[in-house]
Amino acid sequence: MTTTPLERTVYIVSDSTGITAETFSHSVLAQFENVNFRQIRLPFVDTLQKAEEAALRIDRNAAETGMQPIVFSTLVHPEIMARVRQANGIFLDLFGTFVSHIEQELGLKSSHSIGRSHMAANSEKYRNRIDAINFSLSHDDGQFVTNLGQADVILVGVSRCGKTPTSLYLAMQYAIKAANFPLVPDDFERGVLPATLAPHRAKLFGLSIQPERLAEVRHERRPNSPYASIEQCRYEVAEAERLMRREGIEWLSTTTKSIEEISTTVLQEVGLERGAY
Amino acid sequence: MTTTPLERTVYIVSDSTGITAETFSHSVLAQFENVNFRQIRLPFVDTLQKAEEAALRIDRNAAETGMQPIVFSTLVHPEIMARVRQANGIFLDLFGTFVSHIEQELGLKSSHSIGRSHMAANSEKYRNRIDAINFSLSHDDGQFVTNLGQADVILVGVSRCGKTPTSLYLAMQYAIKAANFPLVPDDFERGVLPATLAPHRAKLFGLSIQPERLAEVRHERRPNSPYASIEQCRYEVAEAERLMRREGIEWLSTTTKSIEEISTTVLQEVGLERGAY
Numbered sequence: 160m161t162t163t164p165l166e167r168t169v170y171i172v173s174d175s176t177g178i179t180a181e182t183f184s185h186s187v188l189a190q191f192e193n194v195n196f197r198q199i200r201l202p203f204v205d206t207l208q209k210a211e212e213a214a215l216r217i218d219r220n221a222a223e224t225g226m227q228p229i230v231f232s233t234l235v236h237p238e239i240m241a242r243v244r245q246a247n248g249i250f251l252d253l254f255g256t257f258v259s260h261i262e263q264e265l266g267l268k269s270s271h272s273i274g275r276s277h278m279a280a281n282s283e284k285y286r287n288r289i290d291a292i293n294f295s296l297s298h299d300d301g302q303f304v305t306n307l308g309q310a311d312v313i314l315v316g317v318s319r320c321g322k323t324p325t326s327l328y329l330a331m332q333y334a335i336k337a338a339n340f341p342l343v344p345d346d347f348e349r350g351v352l353p354a355t356l357a358p359h360r361a362k363l364f365g366l367s368i369q370p371e372r373l374a375e376v377r378h379e380r381r382p383n384s385p386y387a388s389i390e391q392c393r394y395e396v397a398e399a400e401r402l403m404r405r406e407g408i409e410w411l412s413t414t415t416k417s418i419e420e421i422s423t424t425v426l427q428e429v430g431l432e433r434g435a436y
Numbered sequence: 437m438t439t440t441p442l443e444r445t446v447y448i449v450s451d452s453t454g455i456t457a458e459t460f461s462h463s464v465l466a467q468f469e470n471v472n473f474r475q476i477r478l479p480f481v482d483t484l485q486k487a488e489e490a491a492l493r494i495d496r497n498a499a500e501t502g503m504q505p506i507v508f509s510t511l512v513h514p515e516i517m518a519r520v521r522q523a524n525g526i527f528l529d530l531f532g533t534f535v536s537h538i539e540q541e542l543g544l545k546s547s548h549s550i551g552r553s554h555m556a557a558n559s560e561k562y563r564n565r566i567d568a569i570n571f572s573l574s575h576d577d578g579q580f581v582t583n584l585g586q587a588d589v590i591l592v593g594v595s596r597c598g599k600t601p602t603s604l605y606l607a608m609q610y611a612i613k614a615a616n617f618p619l620v621p622d623d624f625e626r627g628v629l630p631a632t633l634a635p636h637r638a639k640l641f642g643l644s645i646q647p648e649r650l651a652e653v654r655h656e657r658r659p660n661s662p663y664a665s666i667e668q669c670r671y672e673v674a675e676a677e678r679l680m681r682r683e684g685i686e687w688l689s690t691t692t693k694s695i696e697e698i699s700t701t702v703l704q705e706v707g708l709e710r711g712a713y
Binding site for chain 1 (some may be wrong): 442444452454455456457459460462463464465467468469470477479480504506508510512526528530531533534535537538541542544546547562563564565569570573576600601604605608609645656676694695696697699700701704
């Protein structure tokens with residue numbers, strides 16, 4: 160017996176991209192397991208005209224569904240916010256709630272201006288981020304081994320264990336220059352790390368994975384290939400872990416982890432604490 | 437005359453990665469322009485032991501600086517949260533504040549369990565995301581033109597106008613399969629789109645950029661090259677915009693925009709509304 164889940168529309172209204180608010184509201188709503196939320200992001204609501212349009216859209220949804228939609232707002236401009244707040248929804252003022260609290264505690268006034276939480280495109284921080292993305296891209300899968308000395312971290316592990324998405328995420332979100340390098344059967348036969356990596360030992364961090372999961376991932380890529388067979392996966396994972404153990408390389412298992420969880424753990428373990436973008 | 441900015445430590449305490457909370461708190465704190473915040477993320481605080489360690493760390497900071505740090509919490513487990521709340525800080529309960537509000541409005545109880553806001557590594561959504569990252573990577577810079585029909589969007593524009601970071605961000609954050617394809621002097625001489633792109637006209641979206649900014653970006657990559665000269669940049673940008681105008685391809689200028697802003701605008705313009713990860 161299943162009960163039909165409840166439905167509810169959720170608007171994320173922002174004067175900027177609304178991406179942060181969308182991810183945030185997703186986490187809040189995950190606490191309500193029985194409700195099926197339909198999230199709609201309304202970005203760049205930075206004029207009264209756009210506030211008017213957003214409010215009308217919310218009103219229309221309320222009228223059509225007979226239920227007030229939830230409105231997550233990160234609007235800062237008082238008049239723009241006031242217009243959206245008048246709409247027929249459950250209004251949640253994401254920033255204001257905490258800004259007021261902090262103002263009181265610190266005895267300071269906030270700027271109340273439409274802020275750009277993402278940095279300007281010509282700032283140094285932004286350039287570092289783009290540099291990191293380019294670095295991680297050009298040092299993906301061991302394809303380019305010069306300048307490895309510039310890497311903040313070098314991820315190693317068997318093919319398809321999650322190195323590439325993790326490297327790109329670290330670059331995108333944290334401006335970390337993350338190279339990655341495959342451990343392959345040739346390395347296992349020789350029983351030592353690839354010579355290219357030897358000078359960069361302190362920057363190495365390993366990713367491993369359960370052989371069963373690895374076989375699944377590889378089957379999607381090359382169905383029924385020897386490369387994807389469970390025997391091959393078991394062999395490679397066992398040998399890679401043996402090699403990492405012998406070389407004193409720390410590693411984590413990616414089997415049940417999201418890219419965010421893997422990246423966070425890598426940052427903790429290699430001691431790279433940085434602000435996110 | 438400059439005044440020394442105020443300093444304040446900020447802890448982001450989460451039972452998961454804390455990445456969402458960190459980005460969110462960054463936006464909230466951006467409203468206080470005169471304060472220099474030092475943000476420290478404490479992820480995976482999912483046991484009483486780790487709550488104890490986090491609380492002691494906050495207490496130590498308060499004692500050392502003589503100021504209460506700000507504590508952004510996304511802790512859900514009541515006892516773990518209670519322990520961190522006892523610490524000597526300005527405690528802001530990010531989720532709880534809104535969860536209670538929504539509980540009241542919807543007349544529902546939340547699960548109050550430690551949730552994984554990032555999806556499980558073996559879910560279909562997660563696989564789609566990894567597929568999109570692989571697609572965007574292999575279709576970067578026009579390097580691989582088979583399967584272009586599977587693309588959700590194909591970004592076009594001159595070299596270094598921002599196509600690659602945008603494609604990767606769309607894949608990482610929205611599981612959008614974003615190919616990208618350079619417009620080069622050969623195309624301008626012929627005066628038509630590359631033949632590969634012709635069948636996919638409806639999926640094309642253009643990125644452009646101010647020639648001065650483009651020259652800066654290219655100079656970083658290849659200092660003092662003809663490729664980076666302002667004359668070359670002016671020529672390419674003018675020709676690319678002429679070509680896009682003639683072919684009826686919409687475009688946006690990336691000059692002052694962050695990756696998030698470019699991506700959000702692309703999603704709006706091509707009508708790909710999707711939930712973020």
